[in-house]
Amino acid sequence: MIFGSGNLQSIYYVSGGVLSLSVVAGIYLSGKVLHAKTGNMINSGAALIAVILSLAYYGIITSYEIWISLAAGSLLGLMGAIKIRMTEMPQGVAFLNGIGGLASSFVSWVFISGGMSGALSGGTDLFTLYAACAAFCVGVPTFTGSMIAAARLHKLIPQKQLFIKAHKQLSALMYLLTGILFTAIPYYVFTLKQTTAAAGADLPLILMLAALSVTCGMAGILFAIRIGGADMPLCISFLNSLSGVSGGIAGIAAGNILLTAVGGIVGASGLILTRSMCVAMNRRLKEILIPSGPFASLPAPASGSNVSGDMENSSGSRDAQGIISSFDPAAVIRVAKKVIIVPGYGMAQAQAQSLVRELLDKLEQNGAEVIFAIHPVAGRMPGHMNVLLCDADIPYEKLRDMESINPEFKNCDVVIIIGANDVVNPSANTAKGTPIYGMPVLEVTAAKHILICNYDSKPGYAGVDNPLYRMTDKAVLFEGDAKESIGKLIRMLDVNN
Amino acid sequence: MENEISKLTLVLIFCVSAIIGYFIISGVPSLLHTPLMSGMNALSGITILGALAAFAGTVRSGGRILACTAVLAATVNIVGGFGVTGRMLRMFKNTRGNMSRAGKKAEITNSTE
Incomplete structure (x- = not known):
């Protein structure tokens, strides 16, 4: 399968650049109270055009599976958007954020183990594999963490922060295992592809990816459960940033300009909001990332x-x-x-x-x-x-x-x-x-x-x-x-x- | 491969857009933080492009199923995200409802600065 040899490819790249710029303009307008609606229209229009162009570019505009997925997704998304109440907005955003993280991690899974045909942005080189794996390692905790946050905001789990025994050690262990698997998997796939043909699922690889999902998924859960109800602004902003980063890295793996650019912007915006929340709540970013104790360890009122x-x-x-x-x-x-x-x-x-x-x-x-x-x-x-x-x-x-x-x-x-x-x-x-x-x-x-x-x-x-x-x-x-x-x-x- | 966009360029694009994003977002008034965030969240659903690429590139049926699921999830994220953002922004009204643009501007300088 060869995509966009010659002109079509140039057109796709140029339009990727143009769409990236219009998204920048759209976000700029979103920050002005009078033009925010226009900004939102520009952004959603850019996303729509990008999807249509990509369907044409990748030659899948006639594939019915994709159209079914698109239709079902649009329907679900629209229903959610109409039904949600304004008081439920935080859990709504957290939930959507988690869904986005899930999408990114599925994408990276396919890039790592889907037996990609070589013509897709050189889908077999070591760099791409590491990028895909990195996107996976960020996407999975975005999903698990956001779901915990959404559940807490929706009062499905207790509002109180949870700090389990050996929380610190367990988190460190998960980070360590994630690190090891992250190093090993792309290298394994790379050598595998040198020796054998790309076809046929490889069981050890699937097992390793499953193990990686568990370790970084657990890391996300451990991160989110120790943030209590009133600290949620911090948690959501941070997860929002993560989903952007995950999408951006997936964009590097997929060789897609627009995805990369948008991922970078979303990642940065989430971090800015996280920082301003940190200032407003008197906390440091370090406290969120490294579990040194129960998050917001509060002294008894008497102290x-x-x-x-x-x-x-x-x-x-x-x-x-x-x-x-x-x-x-x-x-x-x-x-x-x-x-x-x-x-x-x-x-x-x-x-x-x-x-x-x-x-x-x-x-x-x-x-x-x-x-x-x-x-x-x-x-x-x-x-x-x-x-x-x-x-x-x-x-x-x-x-x-x-x-x-x-x-x-x-x-x-x-x-x-x-x-x-x-x-x-x-x-x-x-x-x-x-x-x-x-x-x-x-x-x-x-x-x-x-x-x-x-x-x-x-x-x-x-x-x-x-x-x-x-x-x-x-x-x-x-x-x-x-x-x-x-x-x-x-x-x-x-x-x- | 010569027609391909190099990985280094993509890394650069990522970094540059993060910096651009930093500067655009820093100036957004806190009044708009929730719609901004949900708009950003909707934009991050653009990972659907990656899902489409994955669908087109994979040679396995398992890969196609995963990619389709990713397309579904990302579409929910995009449509739902832009939908709620639009809904929220429509609620932002000022005292006189639909004012002329010039009148609105005068009001804004009061309220956001």
Whole structure:
């Protein structure tokens, strides 16, 4: 089988280059809020053209197996895209990511052991075999890790991070075995092809590849299970990067420009998001990659002694509505001119987005200027909170990121915190030795008054006590379900009108 | 082989696009991180090209089955990924709904910088 001798091949390579450039342009537009839709159209169009060109180039445009696979895949993908709810987006993305990793690893499996005919980009040389094997070693853990992440986000497995006995040793063993097999397999295939004809499946090779799937698949599982629910933004970004890298290396093996270029871009973008999540969550990339202990090994709340609280005392002064206060929140919220709402994952858990929208309308009717402060890790994947609020018809220009909003808290009359804890914990600036020390937080204490709608006054995910609850001169806690608490706030505004 | 794109060139393409990607993505506001990520995720389904190459190149029936499965999986990734990205982006509205482009621009300078 010879592909594209002469002109067709040149055309294919040139169009690969052109499509790569249009993908770059598409991604560039995807980063601008006004043109993101266009960018998405360009990217999907480029993918479609690339598929059609490849069908022609590889001479398989008439093969019915391919058309069946394409049709079934499109149908499944379309159904998933229509059905998924916005709150489920993190697990949806993780799942799709895993599927992509699976595809890459199948591709590399075929390149290694499928008895490729020699004309396909010199499919038998040692370099190609090592590239294919590398893509396999990245693709398989992308699949297993993403599936674990998706299952955790979908609450099929416990949210708590899992750190099994000898986790470190086991991971090291898996890395070592993967390394050995990775070195051996391509070399084995290479010598095999020198001595025998390419036809006929080779049992030792299949066994070795199966063993490699197990070792690097296990490595992916071991990586993903020790990342708990609230650390998911990190996990997903990293896996996203891996799937790009895996595709890119598979592209090198397949001799495909577009696949290589897109893989490189996706790999880089995933790493950037991972890094910005690391900064926002006060973690280092090294912690994710090398299991030195339970990920996010958190000290008991008591160890942050300088912030140790006395919740019992403060809960003594609650009124009939179960509200701890030293001022009248209703009076404050009615006269507020500038309000900042801080939504956290608790809001999404309580499905309170549409009530937040109602609260926004009421506040605006009351003459207040309302904006939202979005911490980078509010939600379960980067930027998730923005999507949830946009889904509730809240205009995106009201959603502000941490850097731009932090200076504005001092001019603000009331901050309304809904289901957020660690990201507004002032201890991050003071409590040395706690997991959140040094983590950038929303500076809510600068505001005149703070209304907190949290489920309880327990420490957040990081296990560090939040002194906000004790600032009774300016802060009020509405305990309980976020929907009810927001309902209370809305009624307070109703009375006024 | 002389007409073939060299492996070294491909490695270079990989590195250069990673660098280009780094610079494009660094400037994306956090508002768009989720659609960006799901768009990137959809793009990584372009591994379907590798699957098509594998299907065309393999001489074994097992290889063809694996390649077809890979085509199926990658198609789910591409179609599903671009689908959800488009759905999310359609939700991003500003206060006045469908404004003129100039009006939108004024709003944006406020909200993203």
